[in-house]
Amino acid sequence: MERKEFQAESKRLLELMIHSIYTHKEIFLREILSNASDAIDKLCYRSLTDEQVGMKREDFAITIRPDQEARTLTVSDNGIGMNDTDLEQNLGVIASSGTFQFRQELDKDAESDVIGQFGVGFYSAFMVADHITVVTRKYGDEQGWRWESDGVEGYTIEPCRKDTVGTDIIMHLKADEEPEEYSQYLQEHTLQRLVKKYSDYIRFPIRMEMTRSKRKEGCPEDKPEYEEIKEWETLNSMVPLWQRKKSEVTREEYDKFYQEHFGDFAPPQSVITVSAEGAVTYKALLFIPSQPSGQYYTEDFEPGLQLYSSGVMIMDKCADLLPECFNFVRGVVDSPDLSLNISRELLQHDRQLKVISNNLEKKIRSELERMLKDDREGYEKFYRSFGRQLKLSALNNYGAMKEKLQDLLLFYSSTQKKLVTLGEYVSRMPEEQKYIYYASGDSVEAVDHLPQTELLKDRSMEILYFTDKTDEFIPDIFRTYGDKAFRSAVDGDLELGDEKQPETADHQETLDFLKETLGSRVDQVKASSKLKSHPVCLTSGEGMTFEMEKYFAAVQPDLALKAKRILEVNVEHPAFAALESARITDPDRAKKYAEILLNQAMLIAGLPLENPSDYTDLLCSLWK
């Protein structure tokens, strides 16, 4: 029989498992039981729509059989089973589900992290077993298959006889070796304890023959005699967490469930439970993760909640249950009202799902509002991970969701030096302030140094910093927050009501000289009313802004969209005075000054210079 090699990555994980020093090796049982439960889920779901299966929900079960003599522990299920190709694909390579992302540099500390926090799946059995046999038969097939492996050396697959559909995982335990006592996994009470600890919520019975001491029948009352008998018992309570009352479940239990069920390293930021009766009866257990998964911001990310009907999983990722703006939420929804026979396509149009989804949207929103109010630190942590999704959703479809989401958005404030909401900004606005002022740039530091913000800062007026590329679209799409309009602190008129307009008459010739020298590279040159200590800045006026220009340059460079370039100069600055006198005495030098002013303004606006080396040469030429 041909021995096949594991794929390279699987081999590394296997080596890690076999030589693991991990103290919680016991989690292997949880992994094997959860695979068994998944396999039953699949066949159970099928039995609802396919009469051929011939099984009812109560016929499904998992059994555990310890065998002291053979030193084996067998976990059997009557789930969907596997054929030879499935075995090859599922057990020959690392969990294809992608929950385990193998790290290149795995040190000892990271090891316990990986094994402890993650569902590392089937291979974890190699932490306790030196030989594993999988005997399995797929639903619909007559042929059974046997997969065997000692670990890294590879594995074999051969046909075998198996009378029933399902899978037996036979683990031959390693020899005891101080301090590891692998024999404990053959003891009834250890197995019972582990099932209770890790797999209590599994919705199918996990059965094991337990040895019980019973009074012998017929023995006299005063001289009782006992005998040991074996009885099949169900070890788990089978009540899923979401069916239990919130008051009876600890936060640790919720965290553990979330981490194991959804394969996240970190406990969730927030837990939401819903128990609804009325138009549709259902229970939901939702989690707001504390960090985005590796896939979250990629195309591979698949949003959705797990959908159960009376404890039977009917869909793993039901996207229709979650509004797009909250697509980061993980969790389960269980409703006895959903008809099980509906096909997946029909399911998508189910009216009941719509009712649930609308309700969940409200629940999630109010949980986020609660966090914002009562747990600002937690909310800001959440916002760093998922704020972008809220913002994009608020802007989508011309702001269709604006009213629902605008109060969840945060922006950095120039005066508060921290993230604030639009509501907080407006509540601080002095009566005479008409607008919500904002300034855009690549980072808080960059915006902080924008010369145009000087005037507002001088008056201690609050400015919101738009540092995310998408922020730039907020003024256009939102238009207002309440009755307050947005106004750029850097472009156009601030309309403060009492700004001093610069005297331009005396300087007009120099301003014209600047425009002439710089030609089409600037649309306008004007004396600035905003600049105080800085000599120059670039503004874009109405319409497209520099941040939008940068955004489009990144996502659709072919469009070559450009914002207007208005060069604003501080006519009271010594640099301008120098330019004025050079214009008369040494026009060539004055032209160089003009170039420098434009390049400086471009740099401050965060725009790329047309030719950086020409610019530096130009600067150096003035040292003479």
Ligand SMILES: Nc1ncnc2c1ncn2[C@@H]1O[C@H](COP(=O)(O)OP(=O)(O)OP(=O)(O)O)[C@@H](O)[C@H]1O
């Ligand atoms: N008892 C079983 N019956 C049927 N298929 C099984 C069984 N055990 C494992 N498998 C198959 O083998 C695959 C790999 O299992 P493994 O435990 O390594 O990863 P996983 O369950 O997909 O992911 P993870 O455990 O990381 O969430 C499973 O996805 C499943 O297809």
